[in-house]
Amino acid sequence: MxxxxxxxxxxxxxxxxxRLLVASCISSGGLIVYAECNVDSNEKVVQKSRSDSxxxxxxxxxxxxxxxxxxxxxxxxxxxxxxxxxxxxxxxxPLLPSVTCGTVEARSVVEPVRNIIKKRSGEIQFWEAECLxxxxxxxxxxxxxxxxxxxxxxxxxxxxxxxVVAVGAQVNTFNTSGVLEHxxxxxxxxxxxxxxxxxxxxxxxxxxxxxxxxxxxxxxxxVIVGGGPTxxxxxxxxxxxxxxxxxxxxxxxxxxxxxxVIQSGxxxxxxxxxxxxxxxxxKFQRDGIEVLTGCRVVSVSEHSVNMKVKSxxxxxxxxxxxxxxxxxxxTRPFVKDFMEQIGQGKRWILATDEWxxxxxxxxxxxxxxxxxxxxxxxxxxxxxxxEAADTDHSGTLTIEEFQDVLEDIIIRYPQVELYLKSNxxxxxxxLFKDSEGNEREEVDIEGFKLALSHVDSQMKSLxxxxxxxxxxxxxxxxxxxxxxxxxxxxxxxRLFGSAGRHAFLPFRYRHLGQFAPLGGExxxxxxxxDWVSMGRSTQWLWYSVYxxxxxxxxxxxxxxxxxxxxxxxxxxxxxx
Numbered sequence: 001m002x003x004x005x006x007x008x009x010x011x012x013x014x015x016x017x018x019r020l021l022v023a024s025c026i027s028s029g030g031l032i033v034y035a036e037c038n039v040d041s042n043e044k045v046v047q048k049s050r051s052d053s054x055x056x057x058x059x060x061x062x063x064x065x066x067x068x069x070x071x072x073x074x075x076x077x078x079x080x081x082x083x084x085x086x087x088x089x090x091x092x093x094p095l096l097p098s099v100t101c102g103t104v105e106a107r108s109v110v111e112p113v114r115n116i117i118k119k120r121s122g123e124i125q126f127w128e129a130e131c132l133x134x135x136x137x138x139x140x141x142x143x144x145x146x147x148x149x150x151x152x153x154x155x156x157x158x159x160x161x162x163x164v165v166a167v168g169a170q171v172n173t174f175n176t177s178g179v180l181e182h183x184x185x186x187x188x189x190x191x192x193x194x195x196x197x198x199x200x201x202x203x204x205x206x207x208x209x210x211x212x213x214x215x216x217x218x219x220x221x222x223v224i225v226g227g228g229p230t231x232x233x234x235x236x237x238x239x240x241x242x243x244x245x246x247x248x249x250x251x252x253x254x255x256x257x258x259x260x261v262i263q264s265g266x267x268x269x270x271x272x273x274x275x276x277x278x279x280x281x282x283k284f285q286r287d288g289i290e291v292l293t294g295c296r297v298v299s300v301s302e303h304s305v306n307m308k309v310k311s312x313x314x315x316x317x318x319x320x321x322x323x324x325x326x327x328x329x330x331t332r333p334f335v336k337d338f339m340e341q342i343g344q345g346k347r348w349i350l351a352t353d354e355w356x357x358x359x360x361x362x363x364x365x366x367x368x369x370x371x372x373x374x375x376x377x378x379x380x381x382x383x384x385x386x387e388a389a390d391t392d393h394s395g396t397l398t399i400e401e402f403q404d405v406l407e408d409i410i411i412r413y414p415q416v417e418l419y420l421k422s423n424x425x426x427x428x429x430x431l432f433k434d435s436e437g438n439e440r441e442e443v444d445i446e447g448f449k450l451a452l453s454h455v456d457s458q459m460k461s462l463x464x465x466x467x468x469x470x471x472x473x474x475x476x477x478x479x480x481x482x483x484x485x486x487x488x489x490x491x492x493x494r495l496f497g498s499a500g501r502h503a504f505l506p507f508r509y510r511h512l513g514q515f516a517p518l519g520g521e522x523x524x525x526x527x528x529x530d531w532v533s534m535g536r537s538t539q540w541l542w543y544s545v546y547x548x549x550x551x552x553x554x555x556x557x558x559x560x561x562x563x564x565x566x567x568x569x570x571x572x573x574x575x576x
Contacts, residue, residue, distance in 0.1 A: 055080045058480070059141055059160035061131050063090050063113045065466040066368030067166035068551065069473025071117055075481045076124060082158055084143050086130040088113050090551055091189050093466060095559070097233040097517075099192035101199070101241035102571040106189050108558035111551045129156070131167065134338040136361050139163075162363050164476065165335065165350070169369040169464060172330035178300035183325035186230055195324060199238070200575045202321040203246055206253045213256070219321040220257045223305055225297050226326035227263030228271065229516055232280060234324060235261050236519030239287050245571045260290040260318065262297060262307060264327075269516055269524075271463065276516060276524040279534050283518045300325075329464050335370055354506030356476050367476055368469035373507060377456045378413040379449070385409065386448050396442040399432060411505060418458040462509055475507045515542045 056079050060067050063085040074081065089110040098104040117124040129143040132155075141163065145154045171187055173179040184198065185191050199222070205211075206219040222238060224231045239259055247254035261268060261284070267277040268284075268291060284291050292307075298315070299306045305318040331339070331349055339345055342361045350371040351359045358364040359374060378385070389397055389405045410417050420431075431451040432440050443451065462468045482504070513527035515538075523539040526532055533541070543563065550556040 056161040057082065057159065058162045058164060059084065059158050060164045060166060061085070061141065062166035062168060062368070062370075063087060064166060064168045064368060064469065065093070066168075066469035066473040067164070068113075068116060069470040070164060070166065070367065070477045071124065071473075073474045073477035073481070078483070079480065080125075082125040082127065082160075083113065083117065084127050084129050084131055084141065084158065085113065086128065086146055087188075088126070088128045089189075090116060092546075092550060092555065092559075093187075094546065096186055096189065096192045097230065097237045099189065100186070100195040100234060101237045102196060102573070103237060103241070103566050104559055104562045106193055108555060108562050110189060111555050115552065127156075127158075131334055133334055134163065134165075134341075134364075136163075136338070136341060136364060139363070160363075162365070162480075165338075165358070165364065165366040165370055166368045166469075166473065167332055167335065167370050168469075169329035169349075170332050171325065172328040173325065174327065176297060176299060179325055182300045182302055183225070183323045185325055186234060187329075195234075195322075197575050198322050199241070200573060203250050203253070205321075206256065207250055216253055217256045217258070218303060218319040220253060221318075221320050222257075222259050223318060223320040223323045224259070224261045224326060225305070225323060226328070227261050227265065227268030227291070227293070228326060228328075229269065229514070231261060231263075231324070231326040232268055233517050234326070235259055235284070235289055236517055239289055240519045241571055245573060249573055258290065259288075260292060262295050262305070262318075263291065263293045264296045264310075266293055268293070272514065272516060272524070273526050273530075273532050275532050276526060276534065279524055280516060280518055283520075283522065287519065329369055332370065355479070355504060356472060356507055365476055367472040369464040372461050375415065375459055376413070377459070378409070378416065378452055379456055382449050382452065383445065386445050396444050397448055398442050402432075411508075413455070414508060415455050415458040416452075419455045422458060465514070467512060467514075468509055471509055472507060479504050515545070517542055 058079050058081045060070060060081060060083045063071075063083065067083070067085070068090045071081070071083065089112050092109040095104050095109045099106050099109060113126055117126060127143065127145070128147060129145045131141050132144050133142040134140075135142065138159075139161070140157050140159050142155065142157050145156070147154075171185045173183075184195050186195065202219050202222070206216045211219075224235050242257050242259075247257070267274075267281065269277045269280050272280075281291055294310045295307045295316075296310060297305055297307045300323055303319055303321075305320055305323060306315060307318065308315050335350055339347060339350055342358065344351055344359065350366050351374040352366050352371050353359055354373060354375060356365050356367055356371075356373070358366050358371070385405070386397060389401045391401060391404075432443055432447070440447070511528065513525060515523055515525050517523045517539065521536050521539050522534070523542045524532070524534040525538045525541060547556055547560055550559060
């Protein structure tokens with residue numbers, strides 16, 4: 001009997017040259033054998049290239065977390081890489097709430113793309129443009145230059161051998177009336193700068209002569225729709241900005257300021273541990289930030305938010321001076337058009353397999369917020385798994401036979417490990433207990449199906465976070481870098497006769513934790529190992545982690561200086 005420690009060891013992939021791992025079938029229907037490649041292999045794969053240099057051409061769309069991580073980790077000696085993005089910089093988006101209130105300056109959280117790509121051996125071409133259309137049949141992308149007063153045509157097309165879609169997502173308004181016209185968003189650096197100017201405008205309007213007290217209160221009522229990490233962080237930053245800086249400059253209206261967070265769910269920060277959600281709500285209550293849970297916004301007008309209270313079914317009107325909409329993300333129009341072309345029109349987001357290849361579209365990969373990994377269900381392959389494990393063809397499966405292929409099953413189906421952990425099962429044998437809790441030495445196919453029937457319930461979509469996007473970019477780059485050595489394509493399994501062999505293991509997300517700054521030099525953190533930390537010490541941990549994660553030493557120094565400047569001089573309240 002091997003314990004749960006065996007499951008942890010099963011995740012470790014040893015660096016042998018030719019070790020074969022028997023796994024289960026995949027969507028192509030065959031039996032898969034994973035193998036790590038022998039880099040000394042003399043076999044060559046002849047590829048047709050579209051580039052003049054004889055190299056394969058990779059076109060990358062986007063310079064966000066996913067695209068930048070891909071570019072930083074790519075060995076471009078074997079490829080010609082062209083990058084298309086409507087912005088010529090990378091933005092450290094987790095600090096955008098700090099930019100809205102001047103805690104951190106906008107230029108401190110951005111790094112020019114050309115600074116990043118020039119550090120690579122060789123040359124990466126960059127075009128400041130937006131993608132209008134993907135033509136997968138002809139291996140082309142149609143683009144439109146955003147450079148103003150350009151002499152010549154603004155539209156151009158790029159051919160590709162491989163396309164990496166890393167364009168992120170846009171704000172999801174859920175077709176709510178008035179949102180586009182009257183709300184601020186917090187997705188881009190420009191959004192943060194616009195919010196900062198509007199906050200100052202609200203105070204300047206509120207101190208104008210001739211206004212009634214009710215009009216002043218309306219101008220100084222800041223509403224945040226969405227109680228997720230972005231909405232909560234902005235509410236905390238805004239509270240600190242108002243009470244540490246602005247009330248000193250606008251003392252006549254200091255008692256009229258109000259901040260309200262509207263959340264459709266039962267709690268704010270509902271993706272965090274319950275202890276963090278409760279701590280955040282209590283912290284906001286002490287700070288005077290109103291949290292309205294169980295409320296759905298139905299429309300937004302110039303000076304009011306109309307919402308429905310779910311518990312009573314009644315409608316309420318909330319006056320506002322500014323509204324920030326932070327309720328989730330949606331698919332960009334040209335990505336939606338691409339999904340229609342490849343038969344994914346009924347989906348809400350672009351689907352990829354576990355190797356990040358777009359489902360049903362060879363040579364196109366999607367990473368970051370614009371896509372989701374469509375993890376294969378173990379019950380779809382349960383019969384093939386049983387046959388692979390039943391080495392003696394007895395029609396029954398012993399615990400030992402199952403343990404022999406357990407490592408491969410966990411690699412191919414991560415939900416197995418999640419199921420064991422969530423149910424606190426430390427022995428694999430516990431899956432094979434009968435209805436009375438007694439262990440069975442052998443199980444037949446029906447018993448095997450019953451033992452694993454609830455495993456797929458642990459399948460969850462990966463969150464749309466910078467952490468996921470960065471890991472996907474690095475993973476995909478490593479696949480391309482090993483391509484030449486392994487003589488294989490980084491696109492998932494390839495079958496050879498009755499067995500399959502592939503050098504690239506599926507993408508696996510490793511959660512490194514998440515932070516929630518709550519203002520007043522207090523933060524909450526949810527870290528690996530079910531460790532929850534809250535308070536001032538966690539805020540200093542947040543400072544150190546976010547400083548270390550900056551993309552360059554330039555931005556790292558600038559961000560630390562901004563934090564220091566804020567302690568010494570306070571935040572800048574000018575409208576620039």
